[in-house]
Amino acid sequence: MNIEQEVLAILDDAMSLKGRGLQFSRNTVLLGALPELDSMAVLAVVSGLEARLGLTIDDDDIDGAAFATVGTLVDFVQGRFSG
Amino acid sequence: MVALQVRALAAAGFDVLQIDLFGCGDSSGDFADANWADWLADGQLALDWLRENSRGRLWLWGVRCGALLASDIARRQGSETSLLFWQPVLSGANVVRDFLRLGVAGELMSGQGKEKLSDMRSRLAAGRTIEVAGYGLSAAMADQLSSVSLACGSDGRSKSVFWLDIGSATQLSPPPAAKAALEQLQAAGTAVRYRAMPGAPFWQTSEIELVPALIGETVALMTGSENA
Numbered sequence: 001m002n003i004e005q006e007v008l009a010i011l012d013d014a015m016s017l018k019g020r021g022l023q024f025s026r027n028t029v030l031l032g033a034l035p036e037l038d039s040m041a042v043l044a045v046v047s048g049l050e051a052r053l054g055l056t057i058d059d060d061d062i063d064g065a066a067f068a069t070v071g072t073l074v075d076f077v078q079g080r081f082s083g
Numbered sequence: 084m085v086a087l088q089v090r091a092l093a094a095a096g097f098d099v100l101q102i103d104l105f106g107c108g109d110s111s112g113d114f115a116d117a118n119w120a121d122w123l124a125d126g127q128l129a130l131d132w133l134r135e136n137s138r139g140r141l142w143l144w145g146v147r148c149g150a151l152l153a154s155d156i157a158r159r160q161g162s163e164t165s166l167l168f169w170q171p172v173l174s175g176a177n178v179v180r181d182f183l184r185l186g187v188a189g190e191l192m193s194g195q196g197k198e199k200l201s202d203m204r205s206r207l208a209a210g211r212t213i214e215v216a217g218y219g220l221s222a223a224m225a226d227q228l229s230s231v232s233l234a235c236g237s238d239g240r241s242k243s244v245f246w247l248d249i250g251s252a253t254q255l256s257p258p259p260a261a262k263a264a265l266e267q268l269q270a271a272g273t274a275v276r277y278r279a280m281p282g283a284p285f286w287q288t289s290e291i292e293l294v295p296a297l298i299g300e301t302v303a304l305m306t307g308s309e310n311a
Contacts, residue, residue, distance in 0.1 A: 009251070016292075039192050040288075043184050044284065051260070054259060059200040060199045062184060063191070
């Protein structure tokens with residue numbers, strides 16, 4: 001499984017970007033840069049990671065650092081898989 | 084979407100009663116004062132009204148947390164009721180968790196990020212109400228929700244469940260947790276029909292999104308089962 005592609009697909013769905021999210025790179029800034037990323041979308045991303053990747057995200061795992069860029073979010077997911 | 088579905092079902096010959104629960108929509112009360120027991124009573128009231136005013140087979144239809152409520156109401160009936168779920172949440176604990184997650188996400192947006200989710204849980208445990216996006220979740224509601232799950236309706240009281248999900252175009256099979264709940268319902272002797280279709284998650288979008296396929300599929304399933 002390519003985690004980066006999965007994360008992009010989840011971001012794209014969560015923000016209803018209709019494919020635009022699939023073109024994001026690791027450097028794409030998320031929080032504060034994308035108007036579509038409101039709090040409902042953050043919740044949709046977290047739910048998407050759990051439902052589609054089978055991750056368990058603990059109560060206090062959701063923080064701003066993970067949602068800074070596509071890269072930090074991918075690293076966050078990778079960390080959950082290896083941890 | 085719900086109003087459109089109501090009209091589509093009515094046009095297909097069903098009597099439909101759509102209610103606003105206490106503290107929701109046009110109903111009286113404040114959301115923060117609502118609790119699960121009141122919502123169960125609201126649902127029961129609607130069911131009793133339908134029993135008096137319609138002779139059709141009884142269906143309880145719920146979207147997201149409403150599906151949870153519908154299954155809890157069905158479980159309490161002396162007679163069989165059928166259930167229609169749209170994107171059901173699997174447990175009340177998930178509802179509470181998602182509500183708090185939304186609060187944490189809101190904190191991230193505002194750049195504060197001061198209160199952690201576990202802090203919010205502590206406040207609930209201390210009997211306080213947590214406010215997120217203008218909605219207050221009372222400690223009582225959180226407590227009652229935490230003991231409800233979709234599978235606890237699986238005592239054979241509901242003979243048929245139609246479960247419709249919105250997925251992405253690449254993911255139309257039930258996610259693992261939903262699959263487990265489906266299997267639990269089936270093991271209890273419930274005939275479950277699952278359908279997933281691509282579409283926008285209309286219950287959480289800020290713009291109004293429509294999924295006409297969901298409305299069509301719902302009418303087709305319901306009409307098919309009435310004629311069977």
